[in-house]
Amino acid sequence: MKKTNLKGLTQKELEEFVLSIEEKKFRGQQLFDWLYNKEAESFNDMSTFSKSLRNKLDELATIDTLELLTFHKSIHDNTTKFLFQLKDGKRIESVLIPPKTAFQNGDVDDEEDEQKRLTLCVSTQVGCPLDCVFCATGAMGFGRNLTAGEIVDQVLQTKKIAGKKITNIVFMGMGEPLMNYDSVMNSIDIISNGINISTRRITLSTAGWVDGIIRMADEGKKIKLAISLHSLNDEVRSKLMPLNKKFNLQQLMKAVEYYYRKIKIRVTFEYILFAGINDRMEDAKSLVKLSKTMPCKINIIPFHNIGSTNPKSFAANLHPVPMREADKFANLLRKNHVTVFIRSSAGEDIAAACGQLAVKNKPK
Ligand code: SF4
Numbered sequence: 001m002k003k004t005n006l007k008g009l010t011q012k013e014l015e016e017f018v019l020s021i022e023e024k025k026f027r028g029q030q031l032f033d034w035l036y037n038k039e040a041e042s043f044n045d046m047s048t049f050s051k052s053l054r055n056k057l058d059e060l061a062t063i064d065t066l067e068l069l070t071f072h073k074s075i076h077d078n079t080t081k082f083l084f085q086l087k088d089g090k091r092i093e094s095v096l097i098p099p100k101t102a103f104q105n106g107d108v109d110d111e112e113d114e115q116k117r118l119t120l121c122v123s124t125q126v127g128c129p130l131d132c133v134f135c136a137t138g139a140m141g142f143g144r145n146l147t148a149g150e151i152v153d154q155v156l157q158t159k160k161i162a163g164k165k166i167t168n169i170v171f172m173g174m175g176e177p178l179m180n181y182d183s184v185m186n187s188i189d190i191i192s193n194g195i196n197i198s199t200r201r202i203t204l205s206t207a208g209w210v211d212g213i214i215r216m217a218d219e220g221k222k223i224k225l226a227i228s229l230h231s232l233n234d235e236v237r238s239k240l241m242p243l244n245k246k247f248n249l250q251q252l253m254k255a256v257e258y259y260y261r262k263i264k265i266r267v268t269f270e271y272i273l274f275a276g277i278n279d280r281m282e283d284a285k286s287l288v289k290l291s292k293t294m295p296c297k298i299n300i301i302p303f304h305n306i307g308s309t310n311p312k313s314f315a316a317n318l319h320p321v322p323m324r325e326a327d328k329f330a331n332l333l334r335k336n337h338v339t340v341f342i343r344s345s346a347g348e349d350i351a352a353a354c355g356q357l358a359v360k361n362k363p364k
Contacts, residue, residue, distance in 0.1 A: 001060075003059075003060060003061050003062045004017060004060065004061045004062070005061070005062050005063070005064045005147075005149055006031065006035060006061050006062070006063055007035060007063050007064050007065070007149035007152065007153060008147050008148035008149020008150070008151075008152055008153075008183075008186065008187070008190070009148075009149075010032075010148075010186050010189050010190060011028060011029060011032040011189075011193065011194075012028075013186075014028035014029075014031045014032050014035075015028030015029065016028070017031075017061070018031065021056065021060055023053070023056075027049075027053075030046075030048065030049070031046075032193075032194055033194075034046045034048075035063065035194065036152070036156070036190055036193075036194025036195050037194055037195070037196065039156055039159075039160065040063070041063055041065060042063065043055075043057040043058045043061075043063070044058075064087060064149060064153075065153055065156075065157065066084040066085070066086065066150065066153045066154065066157050067084060067085040067086075068082060068083070068084055068157060068161065069083045069084065069085050069091070070082075070083045071083065071161070072350040072352075073350070074346070074347045074348075074349050074350050074352065075349060076348075076349055077098065077344075077346050077347065078098045079095060079096065079097050079098065079346045079347030079350065079352050080095070080096045080158075080162070080347075080350075080352075081093055081094075081095050081096075081347060081350050081351070081352035081357075082094045082095070082096070082154075082157070082158055082161070083359060084154065084157070086126070086146075086150060090126045090143050090144065091126070091359040092123040092126055092146065092150075092154075092173070092174055092359065093123060093173060093174060093352075093357045093359055094120060094121060094122050094123060094154040094158055094173055095120070095121040095173065095347060095352045095357070096118065096119070096120050096121075096158050096162060096166075097118075097119040097120075097121065097346055097347070098118060099115055099116060099117045099118065116167060117167050117168055118162070118164055118165065118166050118167050118168070119166070119167070119168040119169070119170055120154065120155055120158055120166045120168070120169055120170070121170045121172050121173045122151055122154045122155065122169060122170070122171055122172075122173050123146065123151075123154065123173035123174035123175055123357070124145070124146055124151060124171055124173065124174070124175040124176070124177040124180050124183070124184055125142065125143070125144070125145050125146060125174060125175025125176065125179070125180055126142070126143025126144050126145075126146065126174070126175070127140035127141050127142045127143045127174060127175070128140070128142060128174060128175045128176055129141075129142035129176070129179070130176050130179075130207050130241070130242065130243050131242050132207060132228070132240060132241045132242070132243075132355075133239070133240055133241075133313065133314050133315040133318070134230075134240060134272060134274070134303060134306065134315065134318055134355050135306070135355045136306040136351075136355060136356050136357060136358035137174045137175070137355075137357050137358055139306065139358065140174075140358050140359070145175075145179070145180040145183060146175070146180065146183060147183055148182075148183040148184075148186035148187040148190065151183060151184065151187035152187050152190045152191060152194075152195070154173075155169065155191055155195055155197075156195070159195075166195075166197065167197065167201060168197070168201045168202070168203075169191055169197055169201065169202045169203070170202075170203045170205065170226075171184065171202075171203065171204040171205055172203070172205040172226070173357055174357050174358075176206065176207055176209055176243075177204050177205070177206060177212075178204075178206045178209035178211075178212025178213065178215075178216075179209055179212070181212055181215065184204070185219075185221065188202060188204075188221075188223060199222050199223050200222075200224075202223045202224065203223070203224040203225075203226050203268070204216075204223055204224070204225060204226065205226040205227075205228060205270065206225070206226070206227060206228065207228045207241055207243050208227060208228065208229075208241070208243055208244065208247050208252045209243070209247070210247040210251050210252055210255045213225070213252075213255040213256060213258075213259050214255050214258060214259075216259060216263075217255075217258050217259040217261075217262040217263060218262070220262065220263070221263070222263060222265065223265075224265055224266075224268065225256070225259055225263075225265070225267050225268070226267070226268040226269070226270055226299075227252070227256060227267065227268070227269050227270065228241070228270045229269040229270060229271055230270070230271055230272050230274075230278060231277075231278045231283070232249060232283065232286035232287065232290060233249075233278075233283075233286070234248050234249050236277060236278060237249060239314045240274075240277075240314070253290075253293070256294070257293060257294055260294045260295070266295045266296055266297060267294060267295075267296045268296065268297050268298075268299055269287075269290070269296055269297070269298050269299070270299050270301055271287070271298055271299065271300050271301065272300075272301045272302075272303050272355070273300055273301070273302070273303060273320070273321040273325075273326050273329060274303055274317075274318045274319065274320075274321070275319040275320065275321045275325075276317075276319070277317065277318065279321050279325065279326075279329055281332075284329060284332045284333055284336075287333055287338060288333060288336040288338055291333075291336075291337075291338040291339070296339070297339040297340065297341065298333060298338060298339065298340045298341075299340075299341050299342075299343050300326055300329065300330055300340060300341070300342045300343065301343045302320055302321075302323070302326065302342075302343070302344075302345050303318060303319070303320040303321070303355075304320075304345065304348055304355055304356050305318070305319070305320065306355060306356065306358075326342060327342070330342055
C-alpha cells in the first residue's frame with residue numbers, strides 16, 4: 001500500500017487521515033502541531049504519541065522533506081538563495097531576504113517592522129508556463145505544479161537553516177501561484193495556522209490570473225494581493241506578458257477592484273521600469289489615474305537583464321532605467337499623491353533578484 005505523505009495536509013485533512021486509520025480525530029490536531037509548529041521530521045520525534053501509534057504512522061505514512069542542494073549568500077546584502085531538489089528530481093529555488101534590503105535606503109513602509117522582518121520568497125511551480133519576456137523562470141518553461149507540502153517545506157527548511165523566525169512570506173518565486181490555486185491556498189492555511197505566520201504578513205503576487213483573483217475574493221481570502229502590472233497599455237503589456245492576451249487590462253482591473261471591495265486590503269501594483277517602454281510621462285499619468293480607483297501602492301522594481309539570445313525578440317528591447325531616472329518617475333507619482341516605493345536589487349549578484357530565478361531541472 002502506498003504511504004500517505006502527511007507534510008502539506010491541512011488540519012482538516014490530517015483529521016480525515018487519522019479517522020481513516022481508526023484513530024481519534026484529536027490526533028489530527030496533534031499531528032498538525034507536531035508537523036508545522038514543532039517541525040517534527042520523523043514520527044519518532046512525536047514524543048506525546050505512544051510507541052505503537054508512532055510505529056503505526058511509520059507503516060502508513062511519510063513526512064517528505066525537500067533536499068537542499070546548495071545555497072548562496074549575497075556579499076552585498078546577505079540575501080540567500082536556496083536550491084532544493086524535489087522527490088522526482090526537479091528543482092526549485094527560494095530566496096530569504098533579510099531586514100532592510102527589500103527597498104531602497106529609507107524607502108520603507110514601516111521602519112520598526114522593517115528592522116525585524118525576515119522575508120521568504122517561495123516558489124509555487126517548477127518553472128512557469130506564462131513566459132513573461134523579462135523573466136528567467138518563464139524562459140525555463142513549465143515543469144509541474146508544486147504540492148502544498150513542497151511549498152510549506154520551503155518555509156520549514158529555510159527557517160531551520162537560517163535558525164531564525166521567518167516573519168513574512170511572499171509568493172513571488174518561480175511560477176504563477178493562482179494557476180496552482182488549491183495547493184497554494186492549502187499552504188497558506190498551514191503557514192498561518194501551523195507555522196504561525198499571520199496572513200497579514202503573506203503576500204501573493206500574480207501576473208494577472210483573473211479567475212484566481214475573483215475566486216480569492218469570493219472565498220474571502222484575507223491575504224495581501226500584488227499584481228505584476230508593468231504597463232497600463234494593452235499593446236505594451238501583451239508584449240511583456242503574453243497572459244495579457246487572455247486577460248486584458250480591463251478584465252484585470254475589474255477583478256482587482258472586485259477583490260478590494262470584498263477583502264478591503266490595499267492592493268500592491270508591481271512595476272518594473274523598462275527604458276523607453278513604460279517610463280514615459282503618459283505611463284506615470286496612467287498610474288496616477290489608477291491610484292484614484294482604489295487604495296493601492298506602487299512598487300517600482302529595477303529591471304535585471306536576463307540576457308535575450310534572440311536579437312529579434314521583444315526581450316532584446318528591454319533595458320534598465322538608471323536609478324536617478326527611476327527616482328524622478330517615483331517623485332512624479334508622489335507629487336500626485338500616489339504611494340510609491342522603489343524596491344532594491346537585493347540578491348542581484350547571486351541571481352536571486354526579481355525575475356532572475358531559474359534552474360536546470362536535471363533528474364537525480
Ligand atoms: S514573472 Fe512570474 S508569471 Fe511571469 S514568467 Fe516569471 S514566474 Fe511566471
